[in-house]
Amino acid sequence: MTEHGKTPVTVLGLGAMGTALAEALLAAGHPVTAWNRTASRAEGVAAKGASVASNVAEALAANEIVIACLLDYDSVHEVLDPAAAGLAGRQLINLTNGTPGQAREMAAWAEDLGAAYLDGGIMAVPPMIGSPEAFVFYSGSGTVFGRARTALDAFGGTNYLGADPGLAPLYDIALLSGMYGHFIGVIQAFTLVGSTGAKAREFAPLLRGWMDAMSGFLERAAEQIDDGDYGTDVVSNLAMQAAAFPNLAKAAEEQGVSAELLAPLQPLMDKRVADGHGAEDLIGIIELLKK
Ligand code: NDP
The missing domain is CATH 3.40.50.720 (NAD(P)-binding Rossmann-like Domain)
Structure with a gap:
């Protein structure tokens, strides 16, 4: 110094x-x-x-x-x-x-x-x-x-x-993973609406409001993960979501748009439902990602 x-x-x-x-x-x-x-x-x-x-x-x-x-x-x-x-x-x-x-x-x-x-x-x-x-x-x-x-x-x-020198890159990459997941949804949403010829800048406020509202799920998910309990206070259960999720791919196809960014989620949802967790929350998928 x-x-x-x-x-x-x-x-x-x-x-x-x-x-x-x-x-x-x-x-x-x-x-x-x-x-x-x-x-x-x-x-x-x-x-x-x-x-x-x-x-x-x-x-x-x-x-x-x-x-x-x-x-x-x-x-x-x-x-x-x-x-x-x-x-x-x-x-x-x-x-x-x-x-x-x-x-x-x-x-x-x-x-x-x-x-x-x-x-x-x-x-x-x-x-x-x-x-x-x-x-x-x-x-x-x-x-x-x-x-x-x-x-x-x-x-x-x-x-x-x-x-542990590995922690900084681990946390960095965890935040980047969150960011890219967010980008995936935003890109898909703009692509779908854009397929009608709508202007992205007109759709942006709707998307922003929705993403902001949905980010509120994060703290609840953290509690469920820490408690290892994905099944209480469920308002949108996984079985319902897994049944509706194919519509994201079908709508994309009808509009001439690829759904490849979102596709990997469907088999994970289906497996979790097949394993008997359909009444729980989506976040329980985390159990399938642990190697
Ligand atoms: P740039 O591409 O602008 O610069 C790369 C730097 O690395 C230059 O100084 C380049 O030297 C040097 N370099 C590349 N290969 C060699 C080599 N073989 N030998 C010697 N020097 C080399 O990248 P950024 O500065 O943007 O990024 C640097 C780091 O920061 C990256 O790891 C990036 O992931 C990280 N980072 C970047 C962010 C960003 O938004 N830019 C955000 C967060 C992190 P030269 O000028 O001679 O080519």
Whole structure:
């Protein structure tokens, strides 16, 4: 930390996200040393006050805290493997998107080289970085999280999940799974209504209102999951839903639209009903997904 309470940070990777992170650090007054494979992409952050390292070894030598934000874990290895000796004594914070297994493997690899490791999952798009809406999941070394905290606060909210480095990518991917499930329904709804020639922007308020109302099921579902009881207070039982669900595919076919995004749900519903859970809630399908 500098005498002004600022934390010098090295940023490896200046794509859309790495640039946003570096700019947020600079805006908060933290000294930044940046490196990017394509050197010209460093010009923007250099103009805002970052020092630009000419190679990875130089970037690692510049600061104890090193943030990597590259395309994927393979590219992190491609960047760090040849400069691995420079990781000793470093606090490596990897904000590259990946899986829990990749994060655990990279933590073990970094620790073998004498670096402490913190993984992160960024829940924001680049323009949101630094705003109150942005937040990042962290997991791995609590020491690194504590040491880097003033710098990490520059990105938005922080949520430290614990010592297992796999937790940040797990929670990241769980939220993304929720998001993509939501997108699937929204895409299908727009496609169906669009098949009549209706304008999507006219349908959007109806869809928004419905999705907002339906999101209220989430807390009730959480209680049912925690209690392992999918059968109380059921207002829309699974047998009724499984009987009506084929209409989603039939309506799509009638309108000349594919139902392939929704199709995987029907066999799960049918199996759950066949297993004797027709009087319960849809959420009981969770039992069929556990391997
Ligand atoms: P970009 O495609 O904009 O940038 C990719 C970065 O990775 C560039 O710096 C690129 O360098 C570098 N890179 C790729 N392959 C290699 C390699 N083999 N060796 C060295 N450097 C390499 O992606 P983003 O910045 O948007 O994303 C970075 C990470 O952040 C990803 O893991 C992404 O999933 C995650 N993320 C992104 C979000 C977003 O909305 N953008 C949201 C949340 C997470 P070069 O300039 O030389 O090509």
